[in-house]
Amino acid sequence: MNKQTRNWDGLNRQIRREIAPFLIPVEEAEEKNAAKVLAAFREFHISESHFAPTSGYGYGDFGRDTLDQVFARIFGAEAALVRPHFVSGTHAIAVAVLGNVIPGDEVIAATGTPYDTLAEVIGHKCHAPGSLTAIGVAYKEIPLTADQDIDLPAVLQAITPRTRVVMLQRSRGYVWRPSFSVSKLGSVIAAIKEKFPQVICFVDNCYGEFAEETEPTEVGADLIAGSLIKNPGGGVAPTGGYIAGKREYVERAACRLTAPGIGAKVGSNPAGYRLFYQGLFLAPHITAEAIKGAIFAGALFSRLGFEVSPLPAEKRTDIIQAIGFGTPERLIGFCQGLQHGSAVDSHVTPEPWGMPGYEDAVVMAGGTFVQGSSIELSADGPLRPPYAAYLQGGLAFAYTRQSLILAAQEMEARGLLKD
Numbered sequence: 001m002n003k004q005t006r007n008w009d010g011l012n013r014q015i016r017r018e019i020a021p022f023l024i025p026v027e028e029a030e031e032k033n034a035a036k037v038l039a040a041f042r043e044f045h046i047s048e049s050h051f052a053p054t055s056g057y058g059y060g061d062f063g064r065d066t067l068d069q070v071f072a073r074i075f076g077a078e079a080a081l082v083r084p085h086f087v088s089g090t091h092a093i094a095v096a097v098l099g100n101v102i103p104g105d106e107v108i109a110a111t112g113t114p115y116d117t118l119a120e121v122i123g124h125k126c127h128a129p130g131s132l133t134a135i136g137v138a139y140k141e142i143p144l145t146a147d148q149d150i151d152l153p154a155v156l157q158a159i160t161p162r163t164r165v166v167m168l169q170r171s172r173g174y175v176w177r178p179s180f181s182v183s184k185l186g187s188v189i190a191a192i193k194e195k196f197p198q199v200i201c202f203v204d205n206c207y208g209e210f211a212e213e214t215e216p217t218e219v220g221a222d223l224i225a226g227s228l229i230k231n232p233g234g235g236v237a238p239t240g241g242y243i244a245g246k247r248e249y250v251e252r253a254a255c256r257l258t259a260p261g262i263g264a265k266v267g268s269n270p271a272g273y274r275l276f277y278q279g280l281f282l283a284p285h286i287t288a289e290a291i292k293g294a295i296f297a298g299a300l301f302s303r304l305g306f307e308v309s310p311l312p313a314e315k316r317t318d319i320i321q322a323i324g325f326g327t328p329e330r331l332i333g334f335c336q337g338l339q340h341g342s343a344v345d346s347h348v349t350p351e352p353w354g355m356p357g358y359e360d361a362v363v364m365a366g367g368t369f370v371q372g373s374s375i376e377l378s379a380d381g382p383l384r385p386p387y388a389a390y391l392q393g394g395l396a397f398a399y400t401r402q403s404l405i406l407a408a409q410e411m412e413a414r415g416l417l418k419d
């Protein structure tokens with residue numbers, strides 16, 4: 001055991017001061033998004049009656065139907081489907097894509113290998129029952145260029161008359177690559193639409209909501225999906241996911257979620273909708289808090305000699321901060337330290353394990369009030385080079401700084417920091 005040598009309080013303060021200029025654009029985006037959310041709540045006259053529980057079929061559940069409309073308005077979309085019945089972001093993405101294809105169609109992933117949990121939805125490696133390939137949908141993947149950009153010429157070349165959906169992923173997932181900004185996605189979508197107007201441009205919007213002043217649906221995306229235990233649930237939605245976009249495509253997705261002919265018009269929520277509305281209301285602020293925490297984490301661990309991406313000064317389009325720890329011991333040590341520095345389950349020590357849907361063993365820290373919520377402070381790292389932790393969330397900037405300092409202190413105490 002090394003003894004502690006650093007002045008951690010001083011470092012916290014110093015880094016907080018150094019990153020102050022980088023927090024200004026984050027607050028500006030928060031303000032813009034808060035204005036959008038407030039306008040939508042006022043337009044639809046949200047009141048306590050929208051929060052009420054419903055039961056059975058949920059016919060005429062206006063809390064549910066109005067939540068869809070509010071979401072659609074905020075995201076600049078024709079329609080939205082916001083449901084506690086989505087078990088996760090992966091489920092929402094699967095419903096959005098599977099609901100909009102028929103056998104013989106083709107789906108193209110335009111931003112390289114999609115997020116780990118989508119491998120089984122696609123089914124190209126394992127032919128999982130009900131996956132795209134299992135129902136006769138062809139799949140192609142266009143790798144990113146050498147400098148980690150979208151290979152637009154290759155994407156355009158890959159599109160055929162069978163291509164029904166082009167999938168784009170905004171956030172980096174578990175890949176050491178930059179996340180794609182909304183304007184970047186918009187320009188790629190415009191180029192695709194110009195040549196192939198019939199193709200559905202789908203964006204996996206996970207971790208991106210409210211990080212910028214616009215959403216992909218405002219720059220041409222036909223369909224987006226995400227999780228309510230990430231940004232748009234504001235840290236208080238207890239479960240669920242959403243899909244938003246063109247009405248026709250959202251309706252098809254709704255028929256996949258429930259049943260053909262039933263679509264979005266059924267589905268009750270015995271627990272009521274208050275936490276979904278309140279979470280959406282808080283989401284611009286909570287997302288900003290998470291991004292501030294990410295910037296601080298980047299600055300702190302870069303000061304401690306680790307590679308970080310994005311850099312503290314870089315513009316953000318999602319809440320992810322990647323930290324390259326270089327060795328499995330350091331990655332695991334960081335995640336364990338972060339867990340020990342959390343308000344919930346601080347006595348628990350996470351170990352790497354083979355999670356359903358993930359290819360490599362993953363070590364995860366998450367001392368969260370909502371199980372698995374990653375708008376709350378959490379970190380995951382697949383046990384593969386560069387042994388990076390992908391950090392996200394943090395409901396409150398001050399708490400996030402505390403927990404990160406505790407994680408770094410534990411690494412120091414265990415001799416896992418560089419000298």
Ligand SMILES: *Cc1c(COP(=O)(O)O)cnc(C)c1O
Nearest residue numbers: 088089090115171173204206227
């Ligand atoms: C979180 C995430 C998903 C979905 O993950 P769930 O754990 O199923 O909610 C999909 N894509 C990306 C990029 C993500 O970050």
